[in-house]
Amino acid sequence: MRFDVPTLFSLMLILSLALALLLPLLLGWGDSQGARRAQLCAAAQAAGWALLLLPPEGMRLTSTVALGLLSGSVSLLWLAADQWVPGRFGRWIHLGMPVLVMVGYGVGWDNYGLRLAWSNGCIGLQMLALCASLLQPVKRGPSGNLRWRLLLVVSMGLLALLNLARAYLAGFDTAHLPRFDAPHPLNMGFAVMANICVLTAAIAVLVAWRGETEAELRRLTQLDAATGLANRRAFQQRSVDMISMARRYAEPLMLLVMDLDGAKAINATHGELKGDQAITLFGRCLDEQKRLGDVVARIDGQRFAVLMARSDLVGPPALDRRLRDALLELAPRELGFTLGYSAGWAKLRNGDRNIEDLLHRAEAALYAAKRQGKGRLCAEPGLEAELSVAATTV
Template sequence: MAFDNPTLFNLLLLQGLAAALLMLILVGRHASVAARLAVGFLLLQAGGWCLLASSGGGHERLLLSLSMAAFSLSLSLLWWALRLWLGPQPGRALLILAPLLMPPVYALQFEDSGFRTAWAHAWLTVQLVMLALSLIRPDKALGQQRRQAKAWPNTTPGLDNRRWRALLLAAIVPATVLSLLRGGMGLVDVQMLSPLGPSGINTWLALGLHWTLTCTLLGLVLAWRGETELVLTRLAQTDGLTGLCDARAFAARSVDMISMARRHQEPLALMVLDIDHLSAINASHGLEAGNKALALFGSCVQAQMRLGDLAGRVGGEEFGVLMARCEGQGPQALDKRLREALAQRAKEELGFELNFSAGWAKLRHGDRHVDDLMRRAEIALYEAKHGGRGRLMAEPGLEI
């Protein structure tokens, strides 16, 4: 079957424009930074092909140099999008340097057609290789999320990125091979200098780029959808004012923490905290000030709790902290840290002082659910409030 290379590349231009438009419509105006970078990648790809298609009518040096700049910058934007979706990646300096260094040298050495072809494709190949390495590197965050999900099935699921990573890898590998081949062969075959020329490598390049663009669009849509689903899942389990777990999510996750503590025979404690005089704050300073107080308290709890503990807003002004591997001094240490943090931040950020009362209970042999711990911790909280507020009390009969 014979292919007409100019027609193939004109279709590639239309496909690039359609892909950019579809992605732009899908993600909308309020997309994440990673999704916007993905849209920028597609727009620059389409712009690069537009410049390339226009280069035959004059100003060839300028238009081709700009097209190389667009292609190189688009690959860097895609790398930054992957960095946001997958975490820190190696090669940052190369991806910054490529769109800054490759186009000017390409323009200055434009008369040496063999050099400029090899130079441009060498940089594009390096960028494609860095993208491929980002996609095949083990995802440590995902591995940690899977281990956590296996241990605690009710935790918020992570972003399972295997499908879209495979799609993007299937797109990038052929493009890398074709770019490398064309850059090398262009040094010895003048007919290949223009991608619109009749050479067979140009035909394979056009067909490969059609495949690449299709797989890339599908991969980016899946990546954006996965990111959106993760955000929605987290929002559904999060208290909107404080950013902590809501009462339902707190109860669900506590089941697995209690099971883990029993399985490994480890101590576990529940600490219940209640902001003192919140009704008076609402009456004297307004509901907005009361909401700011709740948000500040939630922020302090999140900052001061240990890694691996679970914190949530379990009532209107009541917070719970489930403390894994916690001995008797754990609640006292957290109580001290919280009071110091509030003393430093409340007066400056709220304009008034903020304090709290707290009670805590330790996991016992007969406890089946967090509600059993909650009842005893709330009894201790009641004693703290009636004993003068602003203090921590342990459950009745607890020997520390």
């Protein structure tokens, strides 16, 4: 089988159409904006090549729209990459380039060299801008893997250079001007590289999407589904670093443990749905009242914990008061009944091996609060005296 330029461009159209159909099946529409933008990129590219190759040659409107769609596919690829590795530069370049390509191509329609130089030059520069943005250092984002970005940079960078070479011949070397489907070495190289670029872009999209999905799964395994707070496992993992930092810099660390009062009675009287809403409301209020840097978690059914770094002895009682005031205001309005809790707190000691030792003393204080009539805060033995001394000193 002989691969000439028209055959390679036809293969390009087939690949683009196949990817436009397959990417939605592989990635789904889902919650990933990056995946949706990548799918729109494939669709725009397929539509652009279809309009460029299928209609009879010389149709001004379809050719102009086709070039706009091809430029738009590069813009959508940039938008997808910016979702996976945020902070890329060049937003306005990519948003404005499709319009710029269509305007220049349409205005210069009567001059083949001008419209070829304009369209190839603009899209080539747009591709180089995409490559440069992908080489930016990654500050945040779940899919900053360098491999898929380098794959895109190498393939699209070569295609960009071929676009610029075609633009140069069309604009400055009209004696060697290659027509779109002419058997010119530059056209052949461009057609081959375009097919390779479509495949590598698809691979890069799949790798980036997989990285995003894996990061999201890791995040979800550390969250409580009902409240959105950290779960017990994540709480224990974070406590290791916080205890280490507290000991390294000789800073205080407090643990406050809370347990809803009458949770079974709420389910029995108002129904399990109201019970779930009570859990959700309590978690939301606790998250809103915590200090910046505190770690809040749901560690059991109706039990919550707050690890307070760099907190003095008045920190836990102050948080307790804020939380009770918030619940007193919100619970009757949102639930139709009041919502109370008992709490205990403890301070990190020199002999504590890990968070479990601290948690054991805080829960002992919690049980003391329940025995004393619920709806109150108790400190571990010895802390009440320390708190009184601190208050007297102040």
